[in-house]
Amino acid sequence: MRLPDKRCAIEAAIARIKDGATVMVGGFGVPGTPMTLIRALVAHGACDLTLIKNDANEPGMGIDHLLQSGQVKRLITTHLGLNSHAIGLMNSGALEVEFNAQGILAERIRAGGAGIGAILSDIGIDTELARGKQVVEMHGTPYLAEPALRADVALIHADTADPFGNLAYVATAQNFNPLMAMAAPLVIAEAERVVPLGALDPNAVHTPGVFVDHVAELTEITEDYAVVRR
Amino acid sequence: MRLPDKRCAIEAAIARIKDGATVMVGGFGVPGTPMTLIRALVAHGACDLTLIKNDANEPGMGIDHLLQSGQVKRLITTHLGLNSHAIGLMNSGALEVEFNAQGILAERIRAGGAGIGAILSDIGIDTELARGKQVVEMHGTPYLAEPALRADVALIHADTADPFGNLAYVATAQNFNPLMAMAAPLVIAEAERVVPLGALDPNAVHTPGVFVDHVAELTEITEDYAVVRR
Amino acid sequence: MVARAAREIAPGMVVNLGIGLPTKVVNHLPADFPVCLHTENGMTGIGPALTPERADRNLIDAGGAYVTPVPGSAYFDSATSFAVVRSGRLDLTMLGAFEVSQTGDLANWKIPGKFSPGAGGGIELAQKARRIAVLTTHTDRAGNPKLKQTCTLPLSASACVARIFTDLAVIDVTPTGFALVEHAAGTSIEDVTKATDAPLTIPDAPIPTF
């Protein structure tokens, strides 16, 4: 037995994304944001997208390119504080935004990846974030039902990958990537390095390749990934 | 700033376990079972315990010592197939047993560690495992509410630890350990090796030390941990 | 029958082989066959089993057998392991059975009063793998048929089984019940029908043997 090889050209993988798709995008700020896959999705042009991402990056960076190109209809996120352009689109009605508490967005995505229907949580139960949510009482305590989130596609940035799609992340570039890499039937990972099968310590794998469909080695770590000088 | 040192003698840590406590025990078969902590709990003698463990090990091994000594009132588990002694205690009524589907036990413990109230799942909904469980309908689909599980104490076996309690596991000794290490207010970890702060790659940590209260280096890898010759 | 079942595995699949007979399927796969074997206790990329003398004490499968990794294996916790199963990443599981009904209900974990060690991971495998195949003797030790109109034992999951491999035949579960696909060399179609406690559709076309 040998593990299947999932290496793939980025353009071919991204070409599978259809108009109207829901797309999860890893990253918290720059670290972990799959900048090259995002650029390829801009070039591909799929539109009416729903994006699920912790934040909207900053103006002119990361998924802001997809907002600029008008490909995004809806954004499920936690915080847009560093992207005034995204806030402008939201305020003008050009972009529909659903805000989640950050850890609840993480858990909803994880629930999607874990194949469970929802989690029951009391986060935000006293706040306006509870509006419109189903309340479930358990042993006399009220909880909000937070439905699992899955996407059609997940775009992932890893530090190291192997051809089977086992992924390892570094530092705070981990964030939402391991969660999103489980929560879509089509998972596309870019990696700064693709090493031969067996070169990744099986104990150091963050995302088992069993969840990953396509893996592509970045030919260049562009300025998109660099330290931001504000 | 430096991270606190949580190294501790095993006896001192185990002495904190009270009669009637609920105790999670890592491991799936021998790998990952904290054999030395279990021996210390037998010596300590706390009784009326509720144990939460994937399996009951095999006769004369692991938590079977706690069953033999009569310290266990109740066992929440998934499968006792390799321990005829435990099945005998269950059938005679001397041991109360609650069976969970394996992945649901894992998710309930994880939910406890994640501070959420429950998960909604359809696992076993057509089977007798659904009996007595609260059914929650969401968007027209029925789910079983599977309440989070927390314990008073979690006993963990790790391969490598540092003094802050960061833990790394090897091979299939990981199993329930990282989940249980989040799901109790008192987490005691034995480790085959305790290395200095900074010697564990921060990217290779499976359980962040922030969840761990006491860490002890094993002075000996006893026969309890050896390959089983059936 | 085990060799025949092995041909059910298509290149590139993610497969979980249940305890007992199904575990032996792996011995019939070519050395370079592209497949990912998964085990519930937290591993993908299982290689051949090992004798205790050569075993790693920390490396077992869900049945407790000592196994080896292959290049590209990964280890993970029990929650992640069942995330693989429940989220649809498990293409195929092969399971043992006490009973299979003509609607695909599977009973394989409990015989009330006799055998109730707990369900382990079997419920989730039976309910959530994308395809469930059963690998079992056609009848139990007393000669009673395991393929029945309805199951009498507690179910693992309802309407889950797609195909059954036995020592006598390969049988599909179809919307109209059991249908014969192949029969064992040296076994007549009548033998199969007689050992099956439910109607068995026999296609008009010639029935291959295995």
Place this chain on the structure above:
Amino acid sequence: MVARAAREIAPGMVVNLGIGLPTKVVNHLPADFPVCLHTENGMTGIGPALTPERADRNLIDAGGAYVTPVPGSAYFDSATSFAVVRSGRLDLTMLGAFEVSQTGDLANWKIPGKFSPGAGGGIELAQKARRIAVLTTHTDRAGNPKLKQTCTLPLSASACVARIFTDLAVIDVTPTGFALVEHAAGTSIEDVTKATDAPLTIPDAPIPTF
């Protein structure tokens, strides 16, 4: 006030310092102080911040500042990061505020019509840390009190704040409302009372200054 707030951190604590003023608290901790700093984007063991020239492009805190690890740091995913918060492992968080009510309600994430970037991780920190301290100017830029009888802005969490550090005073939220603990050197008790839009209990004992 930042130096005073730093003294709130006891040895051995796990602490999350919110964006803005609270982040500066770290500069007032001794180099060998035993504490574990947590940040929402997935790290424990935060060391000093770095200038862009020396920064690691993959290592930021939740506010986007480039930080360093300390010996024993760990990185983890966003679900695990909030598991730390919700499961009771976060001993203390220090947060900024728009408004704090005398019952400990906190509003710090939204000003309808003016500022609504989303709650980020603030809701969970405010609701689930074992102790919530607020670090804020006593009044807003227009001179309006931030400590009020009731909050007018959308809440982050109700009845969560234990202690408030401002440029004028240290104030506890007690079952009977705000109570003065300390006041700033050069600020009179009357100044504090005047700048607070709710009754302020003044203990009989001498009030320390900071």
